[in-house]
Amino acid sequence: MKLSIKEKVGYACGDIASNFYWRVFDVFLFIFYTDVFGIPAAAVGTMMLVTRIIDAFTDPMMGALSDRTKTKWGKYRPYLLWGIIPIAAAGILTFTVPDLDQDGKLVWAYLTYIFMMLAYTFINVPYGALLGVITQDTQQRTMLSSFRFVGAFSGGTIVAFMTPFWVSTLGGDNEILGWQLTMALYGLIAGGLFCVTFLTCRERIQPPKQQAKPQQDILDLFKNKPWLILFSIALIIMLTISIRGSVGTFYFKYVLAREDLIGMFSGAYLISLGIGAAATPILTKFFDKRRLLISLMLGVTLLSVLFYLVPNDSIPLAFAIQIGIGLCLGPKSPLVFSMYADTADYGEWKNGRRSTAMVFAAAAFSQKLGGAIAGATIGYVLGYLGYVANAEQTTGSIHGIVLLMTLIPGFFALLSIVFLYFYNLDDASLASYQQDLDERRRDPEYQ
Known part of the structure; x- marks a missing residue:
């Protein structure tokens, strides 16, 4: 089934909404905690690591909950509405x-950041799981x-x-007020976009009834x-992505001494990411997903x-x-999340149970844990090398910022290639599994 442009754009609105939070965290939160808060x-690095570890429990719990939700709107779509107020409130409190x-x-930062991550999980795990039930066609998923x-x-x-502009415009001389009002504005915009996703998307794949306990869902993942x-x-x-995204602000402020270019630099990078993402369906027509990701x-x-x-x-x-x-990293997210939906098919084929949200909950956790380790890495490296907020940096801290911007994320990119060599779910085997699943689903006893 070929999806309509309306539904594709509607689904995309959900991630536009999510990035009014995620990108603020990725680009501005670390330097907000050090230079404003x-x-x-080092304390920021530890906080980010600890709070994300909590997500080790909340993401799978959210996946299990949404997999077992049953409403007239489906399993996952209702959370796009239920989660609007919590995530908007959490955004404002985090930047208070x-x-x-x-x-x-420090206690306030811990509590509000944990609340922020819980609110983000509550709405984003079901949103991600939608990808696995809107269509079964692997190219349409991509x-x-x-x-x-x-x-x-x-x-x-x-x-x-725009964030630096809104902070200065809305807050004037009061930078803290500027952050609060900016996050309130982003909450209103994100809420409207989540509503668009709810109204335009449909859940078409009906998995077998979820009779297993949540613990079984997790065990299935490990198989x-x-x-x-x-x-x-x-x-x-x-x-790779999180370290570079967060350190870019430090790089321009302290290494290049061009703080005025931070917004332009981040914007150019994100535009290139978008171009790379847009080119992904074309690239996958000619290249296997795994080999394409290795090359990138x-x-x-x-x-x-x-x-x-x-x-x-x-x-x-x-x-x-x-x-x-950015052009190389842009296709990463569409490729990986399309591949996650493929692994949900494989899991149902192997175990006779489908836990789409659990698959994507764990995927969301990998993102959060990656961001947490990235934050800890940044904090510990800068702390060890003598970083002092809003001051002239030592030669050591300057070199640390440069390493965090270049060779350290480059090492992680190289490491990912090693793991990619072991991924073996290719297009041919996936087509065979999906054909078998289609035959099973026609059996009333399977539902």
Whole structure:
């Protein structure tokens, strides 16, 4: 079945909405905590690691809950409405700076960031699971996933480029108020976009009734070899993306001394990510997903090494390499999330049970855990090398920022290639599994 443009765009609206939060975290949250909130870099790194570990429990729980939800609107779509108020409130509270001492501020940061991650999980896990039940056609899934991430990078580009403007415009001389009002604005926009996704998308694949306990869903994942490998790949690539995304603000503020270019740099990068995502359906017509991803991550590795050699006064070259890395990383998300939907098919074929949301919940956890390890890595490296917020940096901290922007994410990109060699769910085997599933689903006793 060929999906309509309306449904593809409608599904993409959900990730535009999500990126009014995720991209703020990715680009601005670390430097907000250090330079505005006043928390030491190492403490921020630890906080991000601890709070994301909590998601090790909440993501699978959310997957199990939504897999077992039954409403007239489907399993997953209702959460797009139910989650609007929590995520909007959490966004505002996370960027609120209370009048407390250092320890009190740190406790506040922990509590509000945990709330933010829980709210994000509540709405984003079911949203991701929708991809697995809208269509079974693998090329249509890739197309839908591509639309999704074009939306994600479009929303992310707006956030990266416009957030500094909105903070200064809405807050004036009060930067803290500017952040609160900016997040309130983003909450309103995101809520409207989630409603669009709810109204335009349909759940067409009806899996067998979920009779197993949630623990069985998790055990099924650990028996699903393609999913295990894909989880590892997504986690490692997320390290590459998150480290580079967060450190870019430090790189322009302290290494290049061009803080005025942060929005433009992040925007150019996200536009290139969007172009790469948009090109994914075309690329997958000619290249196997696995081989394509290997080639792209090799490109990221080589360009990251080249970035390390860029002189501090070569800003156009830094932009050019950053755009090249974005073009290589852009197809990653559509490819990986399309492949996750494929592993859900494989899991149903192997176990006779389908846990679509659990598959995507664990996928979301790989993203969050990758971001957590990235945040911890940034915090510990900067803390060890003597980073001090809003001050002239030492030679050591400057070199640390450069390494975090170049060779360290390049290493993780190279590591992902090693894991990709073990992923064996190709198009031919997947087609065979899906044909067998179609025959099973025609049996009334299977439902």
